[in-house]
Amino acid sequence: MALSLREYRARIKSTESMKKITRAMELIAASRIIKAQQRAQAAAPYARELTRAVSAVATFSNVDHPLTREEDDPKRAAVLVVTSDRGLAGAYSSSALKEAERLAEKLRAEGKEIDWYICGRKGEAYFRFRQRPVVQSWTGFSDQPSYDVAAEVGRALIESFLKEQGEDGDVDEVHVVYTRFRSMLLQEPTAVRLLPLEVIEGDQAPETHEVLPLYEFEPSAEAVLDGLLPQYVQSRIFFSLLQAAASELASRQKAMKSATDNADELIKKYTRIANQARQSGITQEISEIVGGVNALADANSAND
Amino acid sequence: MGDLQVELVAADRTVWSGSASMVIARTVEGDVGVLRGHAPMLSLLTEATVEISEVDGPVVVAAVDAGFLSVAGDRVSILSEYAVLAQDIKIDEAKAELDAAHGLPTSDERELRIRRAEARIRAAEKAS
Numbered sequence: 001m002a003l004s005l006r007e008y009r010a011r012i013k014s015t016e017s018m019k020k021i022t023r024a025m026e027l028i029a030a031s032r033i034i035k036a037q038q039r040a041q042a043a044a045p046y047a048r049e050l051t052r053a054v055s056a057v058a059t060f061s062n063v064d065h066p067l068t069r070e071e072d073d074p075k076r077a078a079v080l081v082v083t084s085d086r087g088l089a090g091a092y093s094s095s096a097l098k099e100a101e102r103l104a105e106k107l108r109a110e111g112k113e114i115d116w117y118i119c120g121r122k123g124e125a126y127f128r129f130r131q132r133p134v135v136q137s138w139t140g141f142s143d144q145p146s147y148d149v150a151a152e153v154g155r156a157l158i159e160s161f162l163k164e165q166g167e168d169g170d171v172d173e174v175h176v177v178y179t180r181f182r183s184m185l186l187q188e189p190t191a192v193r194l195l196p197l198e199v200i201e202g203d204q205a206p207e208t209h210e211v212l213p214l215y216e217f218e219p220s221a222e223a224v225l226d227g228l229l230p231q232y233v234q235s236r237i238f239f240s241l242l243q244a245a246a247s248e249l250a251s252r253q254k255a256m257k258s259a260t261d262n263a264d265e266l267i268k269k270y271t272r273i274a275n276q277a278r279q280s281g282i283t284q285e286i287s288e289i290v291g292g293v294n295a296l297a298d299a300n301s302a303n304d
Numbered sequence: 305m306g307d308l309q310v311e312l313v314a315a316d317r318t319v320w321s322g323s324a325s326m327v328i329a330r331t332v333e334g335d336v337g338v339l340r341g342h343a344p345m346l347s348l349l350t351e352a353t354v355e356i357s358e359v360d361g362p363v364v365v366a367a368v369d370a371g372f373l374s375v376a377g378d379r380v381s382i383l384s385e386y387a388v389l390a391q392d393i394k395i396d397e398a399k400a401e402l403d404a405a406h407g408l409p410t411s412d413e414r415e416l417r418i419r420r421a422e423a424r425i426r427a428a429e430k431a432s
Contacts, residue, residue, distance in 0.1 A: 046383060050372075053383070214344055219333050235315065
């Protein structure tokens, strides 16, 4: 109880204004999540149709395309890490980075070298601070990614994947680490292999009665595949970016909510201490007055 | 009896969906018209216009970038990274874009941008 009453009052005030800020951020994040989820839903039809088309081609033609071809002896892997641009989102970026490090560890154990590709300022800063080389990074869109960005990222990754082994900047595998949005409460960092593509027939198994029709391909199955696969890759990246954006906002909301709660606690604690200080001040004054009166009375009776 | 179920989908949203009697699109092989009962088909589109004739209604015109047309069991999906309906196209902007593209040095990028802008202008003109 070393501080005076006034100092406690000042602390309460500053905690209160901090609480207002975190509360505002919490509300903003909450409203943005809804938008992010709507964007993810709006992008779903494209991904669904694209997946259908890819599995249609895969079913009716012998898939042999540079993007699906496994390298015999993979030496380099590209890892794309999706992090946020801004902080104050709890452990969001650091758990994505931790997942990326785990993946890197695994890939190194398999004897592959790693080329890093980064999305988001937090990831960029992490690598710059450790002075580790990054091949390319993109920033400035983490809470509302556009398809253009996804297409750009996709093009860069496909380009380096398609280079011949031994060529400068060639990679034999492409992995993506992003944070999957499970629910408002649960977001988990996930690592997936993007390239070479494994063509799986849809995310959900098609209904049994839904038999894929015998498509005619124009101009040819190969040409259609040539056009389809890069777009498929880009749409997968877009999907990861959208998921990551929703996760970022959700964890920011969570972090800001607990900050607000903590501020509440602090205010309560400080108010109690301040009251105690005020009370003890009053008690002291009273006992001083009573003591003074007593002393006066004693002096008076001694005089009589 | 049924109509074609048409979905025009861009990468980040569904641009138009509904039932239609006919769809005309331009693939890399040439224009193709799809009516009810068309054989299943998957083809590549070029930067051009797509016309969707609504049942007993107006014709919906849209400009699309390279993408796909897939037809299966009276369901038509038109997928393109970018797709805009003609009424959302600002013709002045498209014309400015075309002029800008003509000014570029000869490259694939230039060709692409010219084709894209021309498709938009054509779509806007068709609709008006």
